[in-house]
Amino acid sequence: MLIDSPLPQLDRPFDYAVPAELRDDVAPGIRVRVPLRSAGRMLDAYVIEMGEADPVDRPLSDVDAVISPVPVLPRRLYDLARRVADRAAGSATDILRLAVPKRMVRAEKAWLAAGGAVAPVIDDAAQSWAAGVLADQPALADCLDRSGRAAFDAPPEPVAVSAEVTVGSWAVLLAAAAVRTLAAGRSAVLVVPDHRDQAQLEAALAGRAPAHAIIRNDARQSSPERYAAYLRVLASEPCIVIGNRSTVYAPVHDPGLVAIWDDGDPLLGEPLSPGVHARDAALVRHELEGGALVFAGHTRTSDIERLVGIGWLTDVSSARRRSPRVVLSATKEGESRGARVPSAAFAAAREALTAGPVLVQVARPGYAPVLVCADCRTPARCPHCAGPLHAARRGAVPTCGWCGRSATAFECPKCASTRVRMASSGSERTADDLGRAFPGIRVIVADGEHPVLDVDERPALVIATRGAEPIARGGYRAVILLDGDRMLQAEDLRIGESCLRWWSNAAALARPGAPVHLVGVTGSVARALATWTQPAYARAELTDRAPLRMPPTVRVAALEGSRIAVETALTELRQAVPSLDDLAVLGPVDRLVDAGDRRGPARALVRFDYAHGAAVAESLRSSIVADALRARKNPRTRGPVVGNTLRIRVDVPDLDL
Known part of the structure; x- marks a missing residue:
């Protein structure tokens, strides 16, 4: 038995005796209730394996009751959880809490009454579609056929899957790979950072694979829905599972493909103990179960580049190299150095707005995320908790970002001034400023407080924070990347990688041939974006970190x-x-x-x-x-x-x- 307990000293198998009245009900993988002598109480546990009892000095405790007859913990999932936990100095039970949802009695009864899953059938049209999509990516198709390991550089362009829906080309490629795997009688596991990416995969798979064979796994599901989906995953019939970071543990039967999109996204890092990244769990799973393993993205993390460098992953690029038209915009002679949008980027936006939407990426949400003293430029802090002050709109009373109090009587501790000024512009202030610069044009704000998934093809200024950019039908006619210099100032070892990923993902939303203006940034990160050589930047990062013994070189x-x-x-x-x-x-x-x-x-x-x-x-x-x-x-x-x-x-x- 593996006892379901957070205590680290209980993270090992325990032997229990099965009483005669439960011998027909107890089987490997089911949930049971067992006594724990040291605690003097009953605990839930999983049956790992069964066998004949060895001679012991004292009798074994008996299993108290069977919680559920459904084997929710197959041996392959236990082995994966054990290996992942051992690698991270953690507990297997912590991993299983992420992988196995709580039991929902009604969902379980409905599943048992239904009699199991229906075998998916991929018609000839869907197979032809998948073959046609992968024909442009022969290296990726070869990786799928030989169950290889690959780091795939996805083409940076949007693709229309219907008259009303546009998705990234990466979603179409991963969907085609999943359909090809399902047609071969094997399962596919597709792991993405958030619901935006999941929606793109679902749109790309719509009509290409049977709906009952596409299984969702995400936090937006209710508990009964998630448990019912998990029971379908346990079936011996192949399926396609799409979801967030915990989906990497989905115990599908005969996995033929495990693919992770954009492994550099922090959402794929598990915050709960033992904190295993989905990338590392996928590497362990491939060693145990085989199948194809694909890490796809518009950029290359240094972690993946290290694996490519040692030959563990194969570098897979598009047969036809496509890259956005990136322009490094800077202020020209005669322009103010403080100009937030240089004339070249402004002119590109004005021209593009005659044909369709324009994306403007900014660093922060809100109106004025940072306030400073108007006289000495000292950062304005809350007098109660010393938190940063910000303004919700022009002329509003400053508010603390930590405690939420209003600083109605601000006084600078350095110069005693009572005036503040805005030191930065958030998404709302940028929308306000650009709205006045382009009168008559729609302005759409997309950030955490104003989520927007997609926009139509009509002219509009879309002001979005990094990672919250909506997809434009047919692609954006121009993309302007602001606040790049401010993003690079963050005290983070991987800030260069992060910025390159934010900018590359935004540039990939542009229509082929549309200009992408990176404002006010120079250096190696800007060159990597302009030349679309993200793997080379990752290699340079590894070279710089190796002498200093910085991760991921160690x-x-x-x-x-x-x-x-x-x-x-x-x-x-x-x-x-x-x-x-x-x-x-x-x-x-x-x-x-x-x-x-x-x-x-x-x-x-x-x-x-x-x-x-x-x-x-x-x-x-x-x-x-x-x-x-x-x-x-x-x-x-x-x-x-x-x-x-x-x-x-x-x-x-x-x-x-």
Whole structure:
């Protein structure tokens, strides 16, 4: 049995006896309820395997009850969860909570009454369509046929799948790959960052594959819908599963394709323990189950480029190289250096608006995300919590972005001025300014508070924050990328990769031949966008990081907890892996100003080569279990028993002490 418990010391198989009255009901994969002697209570558990009992000193506890007769945990999913958890120094039960939804009795009864899934049938027209789409991508088709591993550079252009619907060409290609896989009698798993990408895949698959064979898996589903979809995935009939990061664990029968779109999107990184990225889970799954593995995107992350460099992934590019017409716009002689939209970009937008919509990408939502003192330019802060002040509209009272209080009586702590000015422009202020510059033109704001999925082909100015750009029917007639210099100023190791991804995804929404203006940015990132050589930029990033031992050239684990717990874990790690060099450990660093209390919070980073990954993860996992056991014992102390204080996350993307 695998007990469903968050306690790390219980993350191992336990033996239980099956009483005679339950022998016909207990089977591998089902949910049961078992007693836990040390806790004196009943817990849910999964049956992993069954066999004859070995002689033991004391009798085994009996299974108390069968929760459900449906085997919701096939052995292939348990093996995947175990391997992924071991790689990340985590618990298999934490992985299974992401993969296996909660039981819904009505949905389960309806599924059992229906009698199972219907085998999908792909007609000749759909197979011909898939073959025609993949004919332009022979390297990708070859990867599917031989169950290979590929990093695919998707063509950056929109494609009309019907008179009313336009999607990215990447969605059409992945849909064709899924249809080809389904026609061969195997399942396909398509993992995307958010609902926008999922909607594009669903539109591309509409009418190409049977509706009952296309399974959704996302947070927008109700609990019964998600559980019913999971039961369909467990069936032996092949299917196509589309969803967000947890979809990578979908236990489909005979997986023939696992594809991840835009692996650089932070939404594919799991925030819950043990924090395994969908990319890493897909790599482990391919080693266990085989099938084709495809990482597709308009850009190349340094993580994927590292795998290409060592030969583990094959670099797959389009047979016919297509790239947007990128223009690096800068202020001309005689123009104000503070001009937000240079004359060249302004003229391109004015010309494009005669034919259709124009996309303007900005860095932040809102009206004025940043306010400063009007006299000394000191950032305006809230007098109550020191949070940043922002303005909801022109002339509005400044509001704190942290506590929400209004700063009705602002006074600069540096010069005592009571006036503020806007230091940046958000999506709403940009829409206000450009709306006055282009009178009579529709202005559409697309950001977190104003979600827009698509726009029609009529002329319009679409002001969107990065990642929230809607799709234009037929493609945008021009794309203007603003605030690029401000985006690059973020204190982040991967900010160059992130900016290149934001800009490339926006440029891919442009109609073929339409101009894409990148405003006020120069350097290697701008050159990579202008020449559409994102893999070369990723290779250069790897070359720069290797001497500094920065991820992903090495793996990094972060340890957080009391200073005693962190130091104990580091000592045990050095003993378990003596080959770690002196520069492998950074810290521990106290998280509070007062560093005298060794029970206070501390943090440390461990850098290690990929060859040492298994040994490091095993040692760190042992430290978590030991810390949890010490916390539970805590003998003869006043007050309640404290919880475990050590938290570990492996494969953090950045070095941040």
